[in-house]
Amino acid sequence: MNGPSATGPSTARPAPGPGALCLVTGATGYIGGRLVRELLVAGYRVRCLSRNPDRLRDQPWADRVETVRADLADPASLTAALDGVEVVHYLVHSLGTGADFERTEATAARNLAEAAARAGTRRIVYLGALLPRGVEPAALSPHLRSRAAVGEILRSGAVPTAELRAAVVLGSGSASFEMLRHLTERLPVMVTPRWVRTLIQPIAVRDVLRYLVAASALPREVNRGFDIGGPEVLSYREMMLRYARFAGLPRRVIVPVPVLSPALSSHWVGLVTPVPRGLARPLVESLRHEVVCREHDIARFVPDPPQGLLGFDEAVSLALARIKDAEVTTRWSSAALPGAPSGPLPTDPGWAGGSLYEDVRQAAVSASAADLWRVVEGIGGEHGWYSFPLAWALRGWLDRLAGGVGLRRGRRDPHRLRVGDSLDFWRVEEIEPGRLLRLRAEMRLPGLAWLELRAQPDGPTRSRYIQRAVFHPRGLAGHLYWWTVAPFHSVVFGGMARNIAHEAARQDRAPAGRRRPSLVGGLS
The missing domain is CATH 3.40.50.720 (NAD(P)-binding Rossmann-like Domain)
Structure with a gap:
């Protein structure tokens, strides 16, 4: 062993203490x-x-x-x-x-x-x-x-x-x-x-x-x-x-x-x-x-x-x-698993000229941006994804069978998110409270994927929900993957936008003490 002795006398400075x-x-x-x-x-x-x-x-x-x-x-x-x-x-x-x-x-x-x-x-x-x-x-x-x-x-x-x-x-x-x-x-x-x-x-x-x-x-x-x-x-x-x-x-x-x-x-x-x-x-x-x-x-x-x-x-x-x-x-999922997909933001200049698929949905919401944001930040885990539950569950099972994380990671906190949190098979990459939640996919994919959820004010009692799914394919398999799942986007992503808008309006009408997600389309 080349290190210092475990029992011999010390000639060094005192051991570090508080303030070090x-x-x-x-x-x-x-x-x-x-x-x-x-x-x-x-x-x-x-x-x-x-x-x-x-x-x-x-x-x-x-x-x-x-x-x-x-x-x-x-x-x-x-x-x-x-x-x-x-x-x-x-x-x-x-x-x-x-x-x-x-x-x-x-x-x-x-x-x-x-x-x-x-x-x-x-x-x-x-x-x-x-x-x-x-x-x-x-x-x-x-x-x-x-x-x-x-x-x-x-x-x-x-x-x-x-x-x-x-x-x-x-x-x-x-x-x-x-x-x-x-x-x-x-x-x-x-x-x-x-x-x-x-x-x-x-x-x-x-x-x-x-x-x-x-x-x-x-x-x-x-x-x-x-x-x-x-x-x-x-x-x-x-x-x-x-x-x-x-x-x-x-x-x-x-x-x-x-x-x-x-x-x-x-x-x-x-x-x-x-x-x-x-x-x-x-x-x-x-x-x-x-x-x-x-x-x-x-x-x-x-x-x-x-x-x-x-x-x-x-x-x-x-x-x-x-x-x-x-x-x-903190949870075991606080740390990104080795091998999990990672990459630059889809808005970075490096993406210029590369293949980038998008699915953008918008919905007018009969509720304030604050009520809409409450639903956005509470998404996933016990609250579900406000869309076709069987499709989300099936995607989670397929990911588990492929050795991925699946949907069962859930959330660290049922109502609040922070950058770096795991959220089912997503990771919180960016959050601007009240405005933007960007998730990066950590499921097994032939490419990189993000999901952006935005709450935009449209007057004191109305708002607009903007949802953007982004996929950067890796090789031919990535392109084939996107076009294979694209026919289901109207059900999964379209339903998600509609149900989130509906849930925000429901919460806007509910008494303040009872504003909790109703598991619309969730994986309960």
Whole structure:
């Protein structure tokens, strides 16, 4: 190991403390978005690194942090990002997608470690994965093997690194919790793979965040990994049964069978839960082996709270309360999935001369622009898409079968959107409150697609709804796709425009306290 000693004396400056500048990578993700707030509360200054800083602008803490545009794959872009930074929180994971993801993750970690050393950074904090005992690296899933390799790269660098290794993270909106929740709620009788009997030591997201913040101030000589977990060791089967009991569901019947491979299991999870197959597979593969903490050395530096670490029931209670009160600050879908379509806005000059298909619809609305906007911003999720429900449902199922996200991601908040939010199989790319909502498609498509929804005033009590679907085809398949689905646009997009106008007028007539979407044409 090339890094500083884990036990030897330190000759460096004191460990960073409150007031130090922290760089958070992965701030658009589930943990990163929550960690930023916790660091600010603890008195740290925060800078967020992102390839697209615009996605952070609507975060509740956006006006209290710096943002910098940089890419971990580009070492040159990291110099400015790390200027003056004392602590780096490394929270970037590719979730095991793509043929070269292990190499990509290793390169990113190496670039960060080298840039941090050049910048004089004093501490790196990395959230890794809890590894099974006695399992050779070759036998690990690619997901776990890559997490371990990244930790080794960071700890072997010149900057002291604390690698916090966690298994299942329980919290409102986490992928692990959503998988557990939906499997239990939707399947009263389950034929399950053997991994449901594997022992796991889950940890509440609140405790993960507490460890991440506290690790910022670890002494200089600490350069090692720490296993972190909650107070209970449970099988996945026990977690499902306890969740059902806590949620007031009838007792679930769980029948393990030996024939479901991780690949088949990920298809099964992808069909039953909102978690798509590409994300479900690394989660499932992580459950094949027992993942239980081998030590609790972190307590030497970060003592357990007086009331102890949160147990399973407490973590579930807090998560369900957040969901019920619509206070889920980040979700697993906060981060764009690797491989999701992305591209410039359809109004950029670079589109000049390229193929660009459009479907534009307008409708006069017998309601104010404010009432129309309320319907526009509430679209998707439980409220549906105000159009032919079967067509939307079928498109969502086809996307799931192709390995995409489908419609089940829903919304983070039932009434409010912000840039970067996932919205079923769309992503909020732009929002101008009261005027414009632009969504970028993240379904599997032979091209790039957007959907723009506008609310335009047309007098004090009237408005105009303008809807624009934009598609940029990729190759012949893209052109064929557009012309294949074009005959259905009058039903899907035409019906959507009419129903949104109708719903806005209905809300305009309703008493103020009862203005809620009526699920017209929705996917209830």
